[in-house]
Amino acid sequence: MFTKVQIYMFKVVSSSIKRLYTSPNSILKMSVRSASASCDKSNSIDQKFGLPKRYAGSKESVWTEYIQMAIDLKPLNLGQGFPDFPAPQFIMDALATVSNKSDYMLHQYTRGFGHPRLVKALAKFYSKLIGREINEKTEVITTIGAYEALNAAIMGHTEVGDEVIIIEPFYDCYEPMVKYAGGVARYIPLRLNQPADGRLPSSADFTLDKKELEGLFNEKTKIIIINTPNNPLGKVFTEEELTHIADLCKKWNVLCISDEVYEWIVYKPNKHVRIASLPGMWERTITIGSAGKSFSVTGWKLGWAYCPANLMKNLQIIHQNSVYTGVTPIQEACAIGFELEMERFGTDECFFMQLPKEIECKRDYMAKFLQDAGMKPVIPEGGYFMLADWTPLESKIDMNSESDPQKDYRATKWMTKNIGLQGIPPSAFYGPDHKNLGEQFIRYCFLKKDENLQKAADILKKWKDGF
Numbered sequence: 001m002f003t004k005v006q007i008y009m010f011k012v013v014s015s016s017i018k019r020l021y022t023s024p025n026s027i028l029k030m031s032v033r034s035a036s037a038s039c040d041k042s043n044s045i046d047q048k049f050g051l052p053k054r055y056a057g058s059k060e061s062v063w064t065e066y067i068q069m070a071i072d073l074k075p076l077n078l079g080q081g082f083p084d085f086p087a088p089q090f091i092m093d094a095l096a097t098v099s100n101k102s103d104y105m106l107h108q109y110t111r112g113f114g115h116p117r118l119v120k121a122l123a124k125f126y127s128k129l130i131g132r133e134i135n136e137k138t139e140v141i142t143t144i145g146a147y148e149a150l151n152a153a154i155m156g157h158t159e160v161g162d163e164v165i166i167i168e169p170f171y172d173c174y175e176p177m178v179k180y181a182g183g184v185a186r187y188i189p190l191r192l193n194q195p196a197d198g199r200l201p202s203s204a205d206f207t208l209d210k211k212e213l214e215g216l217f218n219e220k221t222k223i224i225i226i227n228t229p230n231n232p233l234g235k236v237f238t239e240e241e242l243t244h245i246a247d248l249c250k251k252w253n254v255l256c257i258s259d260e261v262y263e264w265i266v267y268k269p270n271k272h273v274r275i276a277s278l279p280g281m282w283e284r285t286i287t288i289g290s291a292g293k294s295f296s297v298t299g300w301k302l303g304w305a306y307c308p309a310n311l312m313k314n315l316q317i318i319h320q321n322s323v324y325t326g327v328t329p330i331q332e333a334c335a336i337g338f339e340l341e342m343e344r345f346g347t348d349e350c351f352f353m354q355l356p357k358e359i360e361c362k363r364d365y366m367a368k369f370l371q372d373a374g375m376k377p378v379i380p381e382g383g384y385f386m387l388a389d390w391t392p393l394e395s396k397i398d399m400n401s402e403s404d405p406q407k408d409y410r411a412t413k414w415m416t417k418n419i420g421l422q423g424i425p426p427s428a429f430y431g432p433d434h435k436n437l438g439e440q441f442i443r444y445c446f447l448k449k450d451e452n453l454q455k456a457a458d459i460l461k462k463w464k465d466g467f
Helices: 004-022 027-048 062-073 089-100 116-130 145-155 174-180 210-216 239-252 309-320 328-344 351-372 391-396 407-418 450-465
Strands: 140-143 163-168 184-189 221-227 255-259 285-290 303-306 376-378 385-389 441-445
Touching: 062 407, 089 328, 116 140, 116 303, 116 328, 140 145, 140 309, 145 174, 145 255, 145 285, 145 303, 145 309, 163 174, 163 210, 174 184, 184 210, 210 239, 221 239, 239 255, 303 309, 328 351, 351 376, 351 385, 351 450, 407 441
Parallel strands: 163 184, 163 221, 221 255, 255 285
Antiparallel strands: 140 303, 285 303, 376 385, 385 441
């Protein structure tokens, strides 16, 4: 039997337990509410700090995916556009000299719109090339790669709703940059006119339909972006083609952004024409260049732009409030490089003149081994990329092994994983309505050591022999 005291204590404990579970402020309920609140707070954070709506629809870059694939699978990488051999000795010596100088200012902040020695060299160099005097202080800017110069040019001149004409295939950053600036991208493809004589097509066989181009220009058109030599195609626009574009720009009062990062890699008899040098085009052209492409030092990430002062002010505003200044030692080294190239220009010692001669044989060798493997290469007039029609080999590829909607993605992934050779899918360089025009090709880079090009040839031969 329980004593009265025990019964009383039992009632007290029972009552306390009941209150613990039923009271609005009970520890248990507070714990549940706290957990629920944390969950709600987490959801709220996810909602509040998601990607802003103006970036909606942005996809992972083809480079992010394919670079990671190359790191993980270690194929022979002919996808990325960089040399796998040392940069020219004179530019490496220039950087070494700068790094060892006692001038402490070469390792501190430099002028925000461009290191004085470099913008002076750029202005002097390009003044001769376009036939007019360029002001080093007001008409030249240096940037963190040509990428930043493109972004500043687009962001600095695009109002919400402005239309921007993009020629396909295009370097894949053009499209999102236009979108982020509030612009509307209007696409026009270079279409292949198959040679009637049975020869291999060249990039010159890809042309714009003049009427189609004319139909894109209207009162809303703000900008047209051209890329010559073109990446990924290698097309070098002729003076006639550029004149037609220039006439439309003048007729409709349109700005031209001319991406000329491959300006020194043009194969004879083709010539690089700078659209800013055409009559009436200096006033409405922003020209973009790259040290990475000019000196084969892509990791230095140094670009530039030159244009009239009234346009340059807009690039400066974007640049100063996002990047502000570039890397001083890199700019000093490139200034030395340009000064040397100015002295050598037009001679056999000029690196800019020798570069296309040195890599033309690589281009021709790649065309041969791709053709031997059963592909149909497109011979580029400039740049160091080659498109190859891989569809004759489609029956030898498991096209169901990948889930990508574009066939070139599936083909390049299969080849990376199964034969150890990586290329890039060119449909990434087309707008949403014309991706089918790029699907039949794969882009390969031939600015590689001869031994690695030989390895690529061996890989494809072994694959073909196993058919």
